[in-house]
Amino acid sequence: MENEIGDNVKNLWKNQQVEPVQISLPELHQKARKFEKQVRRRNLREYAASPIVAAIFGYYIWKFPAPLVRFGNFLVIAGVLFVMYMLHKRGAARPVPAEMAFRGCLDFHRQELERQRDLLRGVWTWYLLPLVPGMAISLLGMFISTMQHPNAPAHARFIMIGFGLTFAFIAAVFIVIGKLNQWGARKLQRKIDALDGLEKES
Amino acid sequence: MSMNGESIPAAVTRQDALYQEAADSYGAALDRLARGYEADPDRRRDLLQEIHLALWQSLAGFDGRCSLRTWVYRVAHNVATSHVIREHRVNSRILVDIEALETLPAKSDDERDIDRHYDRRHVLEKLLALIQQLKPLDRQIILSYLEDMDAALIAEITGISPGNVATKIHRIKNVLASKFHEGGNHGK
Numbered sequence: 001m002e003n004e005i006g007d008n009v010k011n012l013w014k015n016q017q018v019e020p021v022q023i024s025l026p027e028l029h030q031k032a033r034k035f036e037k038q039v040r041r042r043n044l045r046e047y048a049a050s051p052i053v054a055a056i057f058g059y060y061i062w063k064f065p066a067p068l069v070r071f072g073n074f075l076v077i078a079g080v081l082f083v084m085y086m087l088h089k090r091g092a093a094r095p096v097p098a099e100m101a102f103r104g105c106l107d108f109h110r111q112e113l114e115r116q117r118d119l120l121r122g123v124w125t126w127y128l129l130p131l132v133p134g135m136a137i138s139l140l141g142m143f144i145s146t147m148q149h150p151n152a153p154a155h156a157r158f159i160m161i162g163f164g165l166t167f168a169f170i171a172a173v174f175i176v177i178g179k180l181n182q183w184g185a186r187k188l189q190r191k192i193d194a195l196d197g198l199e200k201e202s
Numbered sequence: 203m204s205m206n207g208e209s210i211p212a213a214v215t216r217q218d219a220l221y222q223e224a225a226d227s228y229g230a231a232l233d234r235l236a237r238g239y240e241a242d243p244d245r246r247r248d249l250l251q252e253i254h255l256a257l258w259q260s261l262a263g264f265d266g267r268c269s270l271r272t273w274v275y276r277v278a279h280n281v282a283t284s285h286v287i288r289e290h291r292v293n294s295r296i297l298v299d300i301e302a303l304e305t306l307p308a309k310s311d312d313e314r315d316i317d318r319h320y321d322r323r324h325v326l327e328k329l330l331a332l333i334q335q336l337k338p339l340d341r342q343i344i345l346s347y348l349e350d351m352d353a354a355l356i357a358e359i360t361g362i363s364p365g366n367v368a369t370k371i372h373r374i375k376n377v378l379a380s381k382f383h384e385g386g387n388h389g390k
Contacts, residue, residue, distance in 0.1 A: 008382070009325075009329060009348070009378050009382055010347075010348050010350060012322060012325060012326060012329070013234065013326070013329065013348040013349075014234075014349070014350070016234065016326055018230045018233040018234060019233060020225075020229035020230050020232065020233045021229070021232075021233065021247065021250045021251060021254055023225075023251065023254045023255075025218050025221070025222070028221070028254065028255060028258045031251075031255050032255065032258070032259060035255070104361055105279075105280045105283060105284075106283070106338070106339075109284070109287060195287060
């Protein structure tokens, strides 16, 4: 009886009225080009900030001749290049291999989410920390060269407050970036848990 | 065939030819498959377009190691599963295994009596509602079963063992028998 009902339902399923999508080849080519453009734009957005930061600190190297400031700015640029490399190596989104079997497809989704989560969790080590030495040395160098100015002793208090505030601002930005990424990692973990729920077989 | 003034190049590539063959042979099946994954007609149309695009793109790498049919269904199910995962994140809708449906009590005689008067469309709607509450793997299996595929082919598409597929199919049959005792006869 089960087989008979199964066959009846199958017949019903296969004989239902359908409206197959008619996509012409030129339409597909156009859609594929549009999709490729979107991917290119997204990649450009991901890397756009780094050359800008590198250019700003390059300008500072030229503008501020004090050796310590120059060394600090050089370290910042090196840090930015390292971040770019890490973004390229670990951060680039990978498309799902379309023809993968179901198990592989779900595993791929899970691995991608875990990779992104780990990237966000480790943001202090690969994104923020590489910039800290350069920023600290550059700031210290600027402080020292400012204090060497003939009029500096008269305004020492204001200079110290100014540098203190700048330091506090940079530290606050770093902490906010770190916290935002931890929050993002927790969100990804919830997605991983939801995926596990979808995948789990009883 | 043209769009925005662009016409198909004179030399249709192997990828284009394979896509055309796949669309001609499995176009209707892909439409039915999309119905199993998305209830909303507009979003279903988008999903179907996404499947066709992914299929065309993937066929650039088709090496004949599996049949075109297996390839088409793998791509379609993967795109649709990704769609379910995305939607699941947004809706947090609870999806269940076929085993969970199997444990539900069978219909009473009164309910079957009501079903007897329902038309084919209603039975199909009920079948779709049943499919759409399943987790992705079970959904792939039931949709493949409804397309008359055997356990070996379903195993090839899903990547799970034929034995597991056979067990699942047995459960699917039980569920269909309990839910469509009368309604299934409309398909005759």
